[in-house]
Amino acid sequence: MSKIAIDFKTGQIKNTAQLVVGIDLGTTNSLIARINDGRAEIIKDFQNKPLFIPSVINVGHDGVITVGHEAIQKLITDPESTVYSIKRLMGKSLQDFSDRKEFFGYHFDESASEGLIRIRLNDRYYTPVELSSYILRHLVQEAEKALGVKIEDAVITVPAYFNDEQRQATRDAGKIAGLNVLRIVNEPTAASLAYGLGQNKTEALNIAVYDLGGGTFDVSILRIEDGVFDVLATRGDTNLGGDDFDREIIKFWKEKYQLYPENPIEQSELFFKARAAKHELSDSNNFSTTWNHHILSLSNEEYKTLSQPYIDRTLDCFRLALSDSGLHIHDIDELLLVGGSTRMPIVFDALQSFYGKTPNRSLHPDEAVALGAAIQADILAGNRKDFLLLDVNPLSLGIETLGGIMDVIIPRNSKIPIQQAREYTTSRDGQKNLKIAIYQGERDLVENNKLLAEFILEDIPPMPAGIPKIQVRFMIDADGILTVKAIEQRTQTEQSITIKSQFNISAAEVASMLQESIRFAKSDQEKKALIDSINEGKYLQLASEKFLKNNHQYLTSLQRSEISNLITYLKDALDSKIRDHIELAIEALNKYTAPIAHKALDRNIADALRNKNISEAINNETKKDG
Numbered sequence: 001m002s003k004i005a006i007d008f009k010t011g012q013i014k015n016t017a018q019l020v021v022g023i024d025l026g027t028t029n030s031l032i033a034r035i036n037d038g039r040a041e042i043i044k045d046f047q048n049k050p051l052f053i054p055s056v057i058n059v060g061h062d063g064v065i066t067v068g069h070e071a072i073q074k075l076i077t078d079p080e081s082t083v084y085s086i087k088r089l090m091g092k093s094l095q096d097f098s099d100r101k102e103f104f105g106y107h108f109d110e111s112a113s114e115g116l117i118r119i120r121l122n123d124r125y126y127t128p129v130e131l132s133s134y135i136l137r138h139l140v141q142e143a144e145k146a147l148g149v150k151i152e153d154a155v156i157t158v159p160a161y162f163n164d165e166q167r168q169a170t171r172d173a174g175k176i177a178g179l180n181v182l183r184i185v186n187e188p189t190a191a192s193l194a195y196g197l198g199q200n201k202t203e204a205l206n207i208a209v210y211d212l213g214g215g216t217f218d219v220s221i222l223r224i225e226d227g228v229f230d231v232l233a234t235r236g237d238t239n240l241g242g243d244d245f246d247r248e249i250i251k252f253w254k255e256k257y258q259l260y261p262e263n264p265i266e267q268s269e270l271f272f273k274a275r276a277a278k279h280e281l282s283d284s285n286n287f288s289t290t291w292n293h294h295i296l297s298l299s300n301e302e303y304k305t306l307s308q309p310y311i312d313r314t315l316d317c318f319r320l321a322l323s324d325s326g327l328h329i330h331d332i333d334e335l336l337l338v339g340g341s342t343r344m345p346i347v348f349d350a351l352q353s354f355y356g357k358t359p360n361r362s363l364h365p366d367e368a369v370a371l372g373a374a375i376q377a378d379i380l381a382g383n384r385k386d387f388l389l390l391d392v393n394p395l396s397l398g399i400e401t402l403g404g405i406m407d408v409i410i411p412r413n414s415k416i417p418i419q420q421a422r423e424y425t426t427s428r429d430g431q432k433n434l435k436i437a438i439y440q441g442e443r444d445l446v447e448n449n450k451l452l453a454e455f456i457l458e459d460i461p462p463m464p465a466g467i468p469k470i471q472v473r474f475m476i477d478a479d480g481i482l483t484v485k486a487i488e489q490r491t492q493t494e495q496s497i498t499i500k501s502q503f504n505i506s507a508a509e510v511a512s513m514l515q516e517s518i519r520f521a522k523s524d525q526e527k528k529a530l531i532d533s534i535n536e537g538k539y540l541q542l543a544s545e546k547f548l549k550n551n552h553q554y555l556t557s558l559q560r561s562e563i564s565n566l567i568t569y570l571k572d573a574l575d576s577k578i579r580d581h582i583e584l585a586i587e588a589l590n591k592y593t594a595p596i597a598h599k600a601l602d603r604n605i606a607d608a609l610r611n612k613n614i615s616e617a618i619n620n621e622t623k624k625d626g
């Protein structure tokens with residue numbers, strides 16, 4: 001039976017020939033994958049070779065843009081106009097790189113030191129988002145050519161440690177490339193999916209994903225339970241990867257053979273030789289080549305010595321990630337190896353001895369992330385009804401209510417996407433504005449939580465305190481983007497705010513927030529109880545003062561002075577900020593005024609009825625006259 005896909009946004013029937021893809025937008029290389037006959041596969045080009053594109057862009061003097069394999073040649077012939085490692089610059093400002101500018105062979109726009117980075121290529125400035133979009137477009141165009149179908153929908157992966165700005169920048173790059181970005185997915189989550197983990201809803205697993213690529217390293221600890229992928233911890237080094245090994249080899253050769261490359265072209269040649277050495281040593285014990293009349297060689301033993309310090313650093317990160325996640329290495333059910341540099345035998349051996357079991361490298365380490373992204377895209381396209389991929393919001397979200405109390409609207413660990421609404425009201429007569437302050441965290445008082453945003457709902461029609469109905473709605477979409485909307489129900493006055501992804505909070509932050517909420521639970525509750533009493537006391541004080549004023553003529557002088565005294569007693573108790581005093585004063589005032597208030601209420605009702613009768617009588621008179 002064929003499926004008919006409906007686009008919920010437009011209500012249109014979707015073209016079923018359309019393909020959803022998964023894209024691994026990598027620092028060094030980018031890949032695109034799809035589901036074919038129920039299996040994830042890297043899309044192949046005309047020569048039946050996997051579409052594997054170096055993440056390199058060249059902008060020619062004529063403005064012509066070349067991407068991928070062609071552009072890589074330009075690293076030698078035109079290094080100043082050729083951009084690599086653009087992923088490192090996503091969502092960053094020049095300030096972030098002030099100490100490492102020379103690492104990049106290209107020029108930055110120095111005038112924009114505080115804003116987002118821009119790169120100067122042949123007298124024009126380009127943003128990393130723009131440059132990344134060229135990579136994406138190139139990949140998609142190549143895939144479309146090879147398959148003969150149009151590609152619009154895609155899932156793009158990012159490292160688990162990417163923050164809001166970096167995720168947003170990646171999403172924007174997809175949009176500029178003409179893609180409908182279904183979701184931005186964490187790379188370790190995608191890798192786990194590619195390995196078929198988490199698809200059995202009854203299994204609960206702890207997974208470590210060790211990803212050593214060209215320029216970056218990260219290790220993530222995931223917990224998969226009931227189809228929910230939770231990133232428990234992620235650690236890494238955004239400046240550690242295969243490039244470091246290349247550089248170490250170059251340094252070693254330069255010292256050993258006294259090499260002095262004289263221009264960027266010679267430097268690039270040397271770089272390619274070093275990389276070739278590294279790759280060959282993954283399969284053999286020795287490497288040798290020639291460069292500028294020198295014979296360069298490198299043995300496996302020498303290479304081990306050069307790379308060991310870097311591998312040790314990755315293991316340190318691994319230990320920290322484990323400790324952040326609260327797990328021990330023995331608790332890890334699967335250790336997945338991802339990224340081209342995990343092909344190095346020295347990496348594999350080091351991990352095997354650290355893990356005590358064999359790490360899983362059964363998938364092509366360069367391909368796992370793209371394959372997983374394709375699976376995720378397939379799920380989102382609704383092709384796998386049996387399998388729902390869920391994420392959870394890591395910390396509770398709520399708003400500040402009277403006295404600084406955190407009122408949780410979406411509790412922590414709720415499965416997203418989710419919507420939740422609650423009704424609030426004003427605390428002062430005629431109150432026109434209501435401040436909505438949005439917080440994240442587990443503590444009872446907002447002062448201990450994290451303020452995410454605030455806005456003011458204006459133009460509430462004047463009404464007595466407690467009468468307006470203001471609905472505050474929290475909505476978290478599949479990417480973790482939170483939108484908060486406040487609506488005054490009578491006039492439908494509305495105000496809303498969107499807060500970027502909630503996922504960028506680190507597992508360490510979540511853990512420390514939870515620990516604090518437990519540690520301070522008792523004192524938080526005491527403070528909250530005091531604030532509740534103060535709120536109640538203040539409300540009673542205002543109500544009693546109003547009552548005294550409105551019912552002045554019906555009260556005896558004794559009643560008036562007694563109520564006044566009790567109000568003063570309550571005010572003093574409120575000033576003392578001692579909960580027991582306040583409670584006593586509330587009780588005393590309530591006890592004394594309750595019977596009087598009942599009587600007053602009866603009288604008001606009787607008055608109201610009498611007034612009604614009178615007006616009816618007048619009406620009758622008028623009718624008679626008429």
Ligand code: AMP
Pocket residue numbers: 026027028029212213214215241242243275278279280282338339340341342343344365366
């Ligand atoms: P990725 O960013 O995951 O594509 O990884 C690219 C890195 O993997 C580059 O530094 C490559 O030099 C490195 N790499 C690819 N193949 C091998 C190999 N056979 N041995 C060692 N490193 C490799």
